[in-house]
Amino acid sequence: MSSELKPMLDGIFEVGPPPRLLGAHCPVCDQKFFPKPVVCPHCLGEVQGIDLSSEGTVYSYSILRIPNMMYKFPQPYASGYVDLDGDNIRVYGLFDPEKVSEIEIGKRVTLQVGQIGIGLDGKECLRYYFTPQDGGGK
Amino acid sequence: MSSELKPMLDGIFEVGPPPRLLGAHCPVCDQKFFPKPVVCPHCLGEVQGIDLSSEGTVYSYSILRIPNMMYKFPQPYASGYVDLDGDNIRVYGLFDPEKVSEIEIGKRVTLQVGQIGIGLDGKECLRYYFTPQDGGGK
Amino acid sequence: MRSVDIIGVGMTPFGKHEKTPLVEMGTRAAIEAIKDAGIKSSQINIGYFANMQAGNLTKEFTVGQAVMWGAGVNKVPVFNIENACTSGASATTLAWMSIASGQYDIAIVVGAEKLNVPFVPLLNPSMRDINVLEGNVVINGFAQRAVRHMHSFGTTKEQLAMVDVKNRRHASMNPLAMFYKKPVTLEEVLNTTMMADPLTKLSCCPNADGAAALVLCASELSSQYTTKPVHIKASVLVSGVFDEWPDMETFEEDQRASRIAYEKAGLGPEDVSVAECHDAFTICEVMHTENLGFCPIGEGGRFVESGATSLGGKIPMNVSGGLLGKGHPLGATACAQIVEGVRQLRGECGDRQVEGAKVFLAECMGAELRGDAKTCTVNILQK
């Protein structure tokens, strides 16, 4: 992957390797967040940046078969919610565009970062996505 | 003026000659309107289409000296309010782009229609404007 | 709090009205509602205008004042309200509050939207939202719910499709619906283009232009103007939870908003004669039917299959045709639901009239944030 490509938003993930979602933790409320909020919405206190788990389980997904030209996504593409291991947090994200047919509820997935589509500036950019782990499922 | 050009909006003026502003009159309230409203706003009754006077007196004006690219107006251009003779109605409109320096409060003006700028469809179109009458004023 | 009635309603046909400006559509609905109420425009004390996309699609702003003046309403306070698909119901809640509080006697609500313009972009809740940047356009969120609902409750794609068949049959009896006299079959719904599994093209409501309007009046005054007032028993708006654990199997916002509304109305789901809900996609109606209390959670698919939500059934849903059958002019949609409710309770709905309708419920839901609905409304009307 080209090092010239930028994330679709700053402060959302580290490219790695290994790639990481940049979450946050409120020490007062002991709650994790993704993405990092301005403050903890529960106590308005400062939150601390943390890396979130890069593995999880598919909670639900969708496969969009019509064109999404807004950010030039591949056609079709899958996205949905993943329950991250040990983080007690359910995050939304893309799934591996090469493995759309393998996605199903309960599937184990791993975080990746790669070039998918374009960003707000109209240029190719990096997005995070979850790729199915080998074995089990389809 | 080319007969292929369309008014910037339908139902606002007749190209003529002579050009005419398409107003309306409520027979119940005995009030005139420009442009023609959906109904009379005072009694919600039907209004009747009428031609308005094509002569009047300048009430106020402005001269825009910066570009207005929205509809590709000439630079500079003048516009403002004209009290139409005998109609008890004050209408907003453009002034003759060729005679911007002649416009002043109290100036007698006559309605014209001609190509000025572009319309909502991006094509050159007709707009109404008031041109200063000879004699008097500047 | 004073009791508040709806004394007048108006609505343009929903559909493609390329030639009619947004302001004119709103004005025409307002004029009809004012005449239906038997009042003069100058008796209106306050106005609310609902719209979502005018700033984006036709670059029009502060539209309500122009709409209102076209119907003869000037000088009085006018507010422009945007709350996505619930804009019209949100405006209604504010109009209700204005009168219930005793500050104003008569209010007008107009919802209008013009979506059929050249070059309509894909409509989405926010270009800057992280989930939208990561690909979560509107239909994806509902496809994710459908996938989860089928997984957990055994709902079938045929049951989902039956929602559209039913609502298109209802719309075929509504002259104001985009699909008036245009029913569809189960096969047609299942066989149109797959948009996002299991949602086919006919599982999604179409964009439409249109407007709808309501005149609200303090109940103590409404007999001066009408012999058929409809009482607002509850007008509720809630926002989502937005925390770190979104649930795709239920609409928590529906449950919470309807619980508050039922309590305010002193009524329960068993009292509702006829309801409209936000059937933007077929899965939505299945879930709304459950989460508003009309059937148990998870039973929505089998409930529509049983015919319970059809005209003539236990709890007819979207007898107007819903968004699937009428079309979805965003700002007008939630007002149009209430227009249908008023006409059902007055017994004016002809072929699609629900016999003996006494209590009406309208639910609407709009925009997504972090897997929850940003906004959800429930209005309960009584004859």
Next chain:
Amino acid sequence: MRSVDIIGVGMTPFGKHEKTPLVEMGTRAAIEAIKDAGIKSSQINIGYFANMQAGNLTKEFTVGQAVMWGAGVNKVPVFNIENACTSGASATTLAWMSIASGQYDIAIVVGAEKLNVPFVPLLNPSMRDINVLEGNVVINGFAQRAVRHMHSFGTTKEQLAMVDVKNRRHASMNPLAMFYKKPVTLEEVLNTTMMADPLTKLSCCPNADGAAALVLCASELSSQYTTKPVHIKASVLVSGVFDEWPDMETFEEDQRASRIAYEKAGLGPEDVSVAECHDAFTICEVMHTENLGFCPIGEGGRFVESGATSLGGKIPMNVSGGLLGKGHPLGATACAQIVEGVRQLRGECGDRQVEGAKVFLAECMGAELRGDAKTCTVNILQK
């Protein structure tokens, strides 16, 4: 009607914040207001968000719910309000009504706007309005008023320019203003590019990004949270007349809104210690000063020249810097006026503090239709 106080205020600096998203600006102002109020986010019962251009410029919709959740406000009703430049004051009027009616105890109002985006088009009230199609962009309407005012009352272009010199001097003392520490001279104002005679570039307020927020509370409860509540004596919104005979020499809306507000407050213009008005263009402030009753109609030009509206004068106007000195983030503007009022009445304004300020008035005006303002607001606050 219950009495209502403002118990917390917050505001971001106004200026160019290209890197800060709209939602984050709103959230930051909200957090400051909540902390200033000494409450928890969960104590807020209802929220109003004011914005005008997000749907157009950044394609964001239903923004308020995201702004509120960033500050910990969820589940409760949230409404997105657009009323052009008066959006923030319109939202404040609704928040006031929510509490005054007894239905809610604590409300939050947030106004935010992001105008500094790539490729900002010329902002205008409506691409479809016949007068806009005929060339009447915003500045033209105010140049027409200036021309008429000079003709009828002998107002000079130097007097108009003095409004900017004064407000830039005020802004130079406000760390939150776009033009903090950047005063201008009369010659500079007169000699910048002529935009529309007699209005030069420096006669027009600049676009800005920013946000401002207010926490409102029932007066009977506010002592639980603060020792320095500011009372809302009147919160008034009116619409224009829009008839066939627009008057360019006066702001009839100002006269009508302030008459209602003074009557509700039991106060008159002579009681006002400090005021903010909608000085989008220099001529605006001259006319507002007259039409709010601070000087006779036609005397506004000579009144500013006399120093009466400067800090230290008889009725200091736009001590915050106004729109000319702070910048004009549309949806935030009218909230920021009220933030300044609260801080003046609390005595927190440092170098620009009006000594002994007891009564504050904020006027705002937005959008044009048929030669009248679509919307005009007057809020009166008392210590």
